[in-house]
Amino acid sequence: MLVWRINSRERSYTTKDSPSTWERLGGRGLVARILLDEVKPDCDPLGKYNKLIIAPGLLVGHKVSSCDRISFGGKSPLTGGAKEANSGGTTGLSLAHLGIKALVLEDQPTDDKWIVLHISKNGVQFEPADDLIGLGVYRSTEILLDRYGKNVSLVLIGPAGEREYLASGIVNLDKDRVPSRIAARGGLGALMGSKKVKAIVIDAGRGENPPIRDIEKFKNAQKIYNQALKDHPQTKIYHDYGTNAMPGMSDGFGGMPTRNFSAGHFEGLEKIRGETMREIILERDGEGKPSHACMPGCIIQCSNVYPDKNGKTIVSPLEYETVGLLGPNLGIDDLDIIAQLNWEVNDLGLDSIEIGAALGVAAEAGLMKFGDGERALELVHEIRQNTLLGRVLGNGAVITGKILGVKRVPAVKGQAMSAYDPRAIKGTGVTYATSPQGADHTAGLTIRAKVDHLDPSIQANISRTAQINMAGYDTLGACIFAGNGFASAPQAIKELIEARYGWEVSENILQELGKETIWLEKEFNRRAGFTSAHDRIPEWMTKEPLPPNQSIFDVPESDLDHIFDDLDKNG
Amino acid sequence: MIRVVVQLHTIAQKKTKNGRIDKINLEISNGSTILDIIERVDIPLKFEDLLVVIEQKTVAADYQPQDGDIIHIIPAISGG
Numbered sequence: 001m002l003v004w005r006i007n008s009r010e011r012s013y014t015t016k017d018s019p020s021t022w023e024r025l026g027g028r029g030l031v032a033r034i035l036l037d038e039v040k041p042d043c044d045p046l047g048k049y050n051k052l053i054i055a056p057g058l059l060v061g062h063k064v065s066s067c068d069r070i071s072f073g074g075k076s077p078l079t080g081g082a083k084e085a086n087s088g089g090t091t092g093l094s095l096a097h098l099g100i101k102a103l104v105l106e107d108q109p110t111d112d113k114w115i116v117l118h119i120s121k122n123g124v125q126f127e128p129a130d131d132l133i134g135l136g137v138y139r140s141t142e143i144l145l146d147r148y149g150k151n152v153s154l155v156l157i158g159p160a161g162e163r164e165y166l167a168s169g170i171v172n173l174d175k176d177r178v179p180s181r182i183a184a185r186g187g188l189g190a191l192m193g194s195k196k197v198k199a200i201v202i203d204a205g206r207g208e209n210p211p212i213r214d215i216e217k218f219k220n221a222q223k224i225y226n227q228a229l230k231d232h233p234q235t236k237i238y239h240d241y242g243t244n245a246m247p248g249m250s251d252g253f254g255g256m257p258t259r260n261f262s263a264g265h266f267e268g269l270e271k272i273r274g275e276t277m278r279e280i281i282l283e284r285d286g287e288g289k290p291s292h293a294c295m296p297g298c299i300i301q302c303s304n305v306y307p308d309k310n311g312k313t314i315v316s317p318l319e320y321e322t323v324g325l326l327g328p329n330l331g332i333d334d335l336d337i338i339a340q341l342n343w344e345v346n347d348l349g350l351d352s353i354e355i356g357a358a359l360g361v362a363a364e365a366g367l368m369k370f371g372d373g374e375r376a377l378e379l380v381h382e383i384r385q386n387t388l389l390g391r392v393l394g395n396g397a398v399i400t401g402k403i404l405g406v407k408r409v410p411a412v413k414g415q416a417m418s419a420y421d422p423r424a425i426k427g428t429g430v431t432y433a434t435s436p437q438g439a440d441h442t443a444g445l446t447i448r449a450k451v452d453h454l455d456p457s458i459q460a461n462i463s464r465t466a467q468i469n470m471a472g473y474d475t476l477g478a479c480i481f482a483g484n485g486f487a488s489a490p491q492a493i494k495e496l497i498e499a500r501y502g503w504e505v506s507e508n509i510l511q512e513l514g515k516e517t518i519w520l521e522k523e524f525n526r527r528a529g530f531t532s533a534h535d536r537i538p539e540w541m542t543k544e545p546l547p548p549n550q551s552i553f554d555v556p557e558s559d560l561d562h563i564f565d566d567l568d569k570n571g
Numbered sequence: 572m573i574r575v576v577v578q579l580h581t582i583a584q585k586k587t588k589n590g591r592i593d594k595i596n597l598e599i600s601n602g603s604t605i606l607d608i609i610e611r612v613d614i615p616l617k618f619e620d621l622l623v624v625i626e627q628k629t630v631a632a633d634y635q636p637q638d639g640d641i642i643h644i645i646p647a648i649s650g651g
Contacts, residue, residue: 233620233646234620234646234647234648236582237582240581240582241581241582243650245580245581246648246650246651248581248645249580249645249647250651252580252624252627253624253627253628254627264627274581275580275593279591319651320651321651324651418651442650447649447650448650450629451629452628453629454627454628480649484649548627549627
């Protein structure tokens with residue numbers, strides 16, 4: 001597997017073997033390693049010294065269910081720290097089939113000429129992107145697929161990334177070529193835009209699976225893992241209801257973000273929960289699908305296609321975090337409106353969590369009434385039009401709060417919280433506070449733990465375990481839901497890695513990868529100027545009780561400060 | 572006897588010709604536990620795969636509900 005480096009100023013590229021210290025890392029872990037090795041921690045995230053790093057996880061390339069995820073990373077334009085955001089779709093598979101361990105975009109053009117990078121076994125072509133600039137993600141995808149054929153994978157940004165909005169993400173195609181899988185968090189779309197790269201076209205041809213050292217052992221481990229995943233009760237839940245199975249659970253704990261995180265129970269829950277969404281999709285029929293795979297070979301199929309009343313697709317997929325932040329967080333209880341907002345946000349290439357949080361802050365400032373979906377669409381239209389207000393919103397919740405004079409901003413390290421209020425799910429609050437990534441549920445969600453989520457004394461350990469496991473899965477390229485299969489068949493990770501690479505690894509390889517990754521990220525953040533003062537939930541959440549629990553975030557600061565004390569460079 | 576409401580979530584809901592059933596009103600004897608209720612409602616999952624929540628808190632399998640409790644039986648998921 002090779003490291004491909006693309007110099008965006010010179011329009012040149014190189015391919016080289018990866019250094020030995022990078023070999024046993026992939027995905028998020030490799031992003032963190034490259035960041036620490038090569039990116040100046042004090043650099044301008046949108047300047048020439050930052051790098052956009054794209055790396056498939058260690059298990060990517062073989063259609064092992066839910067294990068073909070692609071990581072994107074760099075110094076975050078939003079948080080100023082280490083950033084990795086990953087997505088499903090086909091990008092990881094295509095890069096692995098070209099033998100690419102990491103793709104690193106470097107330097108910065110000195111002119112305003114946008115390019116499309118075309119990557120194939122013949123190398124990298126630099127092609128003009130003039131006709132794509134200003135276009136949304138959906139139209140850009142149509143043009144690119146017409147130009148380069150239906151079998152390519154695409155990595156692209158929308159107008160938000162072109163304008164270097166801090167809430168912009170990087171979009172990938174799902175297996176049906178819909179630009180719907182977004183590495184959304186941390187403003188990485190702006191980083192790609194700062195390199196003047198509108199899109200990366202990956203043509204893997206017929207593709208070759210990366211070599212497997214011991215095919216028999218790999219197949220056996222895959223079979224055991226697949227069976228464990230099929231048998232796990234969560235697989236059926238995600239298959240039938242998608243991630244939007246979550247509202248009943250988060251609301252049940254009083255943790256549903258409602259009207260800019262001012263309450264934890266949403267009175268319109270029944271209208272937006274996954275059970276209702278499934279009924280609507282089945283009743284409307286047409287193009288709608290309650291279950292859909294984003295990656296080839298996925299057993300779970302937690303994605304969906306949400307149709308309008310005539311059966312025509314509004315958006316695919318409609319996911320819990322988006323429903324939470326663009327729904328209850330705005331007081332909106334209409335899935336059709338939420339789906340329309342989702343489509344607009346996707347087309348602009350934005351992070352729906354960050355934009356949902358920004359709109360919630362804007363609503364608190366009086367720019368929309370909570371529950372007014374049409375007004376929410378108008379505000380998103382302001383972003384599309386690049387008006388002054390649109391630019392404010394497009395730069396995320398923190399900037400929106402500062403400019404509009406709202407102190408109740410749900411964010412850590414500059415990044416908005418996901419759809420779990422940390423005063424009700426305090427372990428996830430610990431993750432928000434202490435993850436090097438900023439507030440991010442995918443860094444270590446704790447809601448599944450069968451514990452008292454309000455007891456502050458037990459949360460740090462729960463969060464720590466979840467964070468280490470998730471950093472491990474992100475390094476493997478495994479979806480969070482693959483974890484259900486691996487939890488039932490823990491030997492499978494060791495065996496898949498050993499069979500794939502011929503290495504000998506311990507039974508704790510998942511945790512070892514996770515610890516090493518978090519140490520690397522925290523070390524990058526330390527060098528970038530982060531201290532324990534950044535590992536805090538916003539002060540207002542430690543004072544303002546959240547109904548219905550009337551709870552505050554009261555996990556001791558000493559627990560936050562020492563959660564990763566034992567990690568060192570060896571993980 | 573006491574009365575409780577059992578609120579069913581996702582795959583614990585019952586599908587009938589007349590639509591899905593997501594709420595069941597129960598009369599149970601004093602001293603009944605959560606496990607008794609799960610058995611009576613015929614939930615097709617083990618307790619370890621469920622989160623049972625009363626007033627925003629998880630309760631154990633041997634918890635004895637009180638009159639008027641709303642009991643959420645939630646097939647657990649790891650994330651959204």
